Amino acid sequence: MDNAVRRVLVTGGAGYVGSVLVPQLLHRGYAVRVLDNLRWEGTALLGVAAAPAFEFQAGDVRDRDDVARAVRDVDAVVHLAAIVGDPACRLEPALAEEINLTASLRLLDAARAARVGRFVFASTCSNYGRMADAAGYCDETTPLRPVSLYAELKVKFEEHLLGTADGPCATSLRFATAYGLSSRMRFDLTLNEFTRDATAGKELIVYGEQFWRPYAHTTDLARACLHVLERPERDVHRQAFNVGDDAENYQKAMLVQEITKQIPGLRFRYVHKDEDPRDYRVSFEKIRALGFRIARRIPDGIREISAAIRTGLIRDPYDKKYVNA
Incomplete structure (x- = not known):
């Protein structure tokens, strides 16, 4: 301290x-x-x-x-x-x-x-x-x-x-x-939403699978x-x-690949988009030089969210209270 x-x-x-x-x-x-x-x-x-x-x-x-x-x-x-x-x-x-x-x-x-x-x-x-x-x-x-x-x-x-x-x-x-679990959970965030739908057995509709985001x-x-x-x-x-961390820059298609490793039988469909104004990769070297290292990664987030839904800890992940807008 x-x-x-x-x-x-x-x-x-x-x-x-x-x-x-x-x-x-x-x-x-x-x-x-x-x-x-x-x-x-x-x-x-x-x-x-x-x-x-x-x-x-x-x-x-x-x-x-x-x-x-x-x-x-x-x-x-x-x-x-x-x-x-x-x-x-x-x-x-x-x-x-x-x-x-x-x-x-x-x-x-x-x-x-x-x-x-x-x-x-x-x-x-x-x-x-x-x-x-x-x-x-x-x-x-x-x-x-x-x-x-x-x-x-x-x-x-x-x-x-x-x-x-x-x-x-x-x-x-x-x-x-x-992404990830929180006591005030949200399912209007990309990875959380994808993992929720995959766990529920729904087909993922992925718009602009090639675009990057950290x-x-x-x-x-x-x-x-x-x-x-x-x-x-x-x-x-x-x-x-x-x-964040340099290794946590993902395209949406890469997120889907990570989800399929943990949720077999995932159904997904890509809807191609040529433009997305929020297409970027980010360097996190400056905060790394400050001594900061992340403790959780994308596979960890998928695992914990899916488990919380499957075990019933989150009874209805489609409840509107989990969405900001």
């Missing part, structure tokens, strides 16, 4: 990544406060609710009073609260801008006013858009070409955060496409937040890091 960081505020802590991060922080000895409006209920945090070092604050990042109370007496903020994903932002564009940009700017201002020491922002590798060089990899120096409202808003706040000279030690984590397990996305909190400020201040 970094001795300068004792209490951490996690916005969106009841969400898909947040509900994985909070137990990790508690296990490492941090006091944790969660600010969440419980749009997706709060059951994901029941496992930590009785922990002495855990505090839950029901509230909204758009509310100035809620935010002012949330940042009081904390040493670090991990900002996860957002309308997440392209479909959800398309469905509610005004709300997406209000939360993902306007409220984020206010949160940063409040953290600065409260003299919070660290600010970690959950950004996205979707910021890169389509690769200029089909044979290359995007790294943190690659120009950002967002092609969706979700990515545009992430880029705007990230540029403000990293371009601000005063205030907290600021770090932006560009998450690869998430992937990262929820456990590792959460671990990356913890990792940068514990690095010296000189290593992470005003820095962006891609979060």
Whole structure:
């Protein structure tokens, strides 16, 4: 534990990544406060609710009073609260801008006013858009070409955060496409959806099987937040890091191949597409040089999700509560 960081505020802590991060922080000895409006209920945090070092604050990042109370007496903020994903932002564009940009700017201002020491922002590798060089990899120096409202808003706040000279030690984590189990489960993510349908015996309809995307397990996305909190400020201040692993860049057809190794008899059909603006491979060398290594890989995610469905731990994976939009 970094001795300068004792209490951490996690916005969106009841969400898909947040509900994985909070137990990790508690296990490492941090006091944790969660600010969440419980749009997706709060059951994901029941496992930590009785922990002495855990505090839950029901509230909204758009509310100035809620935010002012949330940042009081904390040493670090991990900002996860957002309308997440392209479909959800398309469905509610005004709300997406209000939360993902306007409220984020206010949160940063409040953290600065409260003299919070660290600010970690959950950004996205979707910021890169389509690769200029089909044979290359995007790294943190690659120009950002967002092609969706979700990515545009992430880029705007990230540029403000990293371009601000005063205030907290600021770090932006560009998450690869998430997958894996979480206490607040989602089945609107590519690998999770494919694995669900394969386990249910459905035929996979795969659009644009040749397009690339990087992937990262929820456990590792959460671990990356913890990792940068514990690095010296000189290593992470005003820095962006891609979060994932070079070997976890996959084409959709490659994901299908991995699923067939574990779920025999999988039926699938490719629907060819010539264009996908989100076709990119990403280099994760910068965060690797920071000492970060992933702990879970695509086959692990397939195995755990399929088992959770087959054993009945997830009774109805088609329930609408598992979809953000």
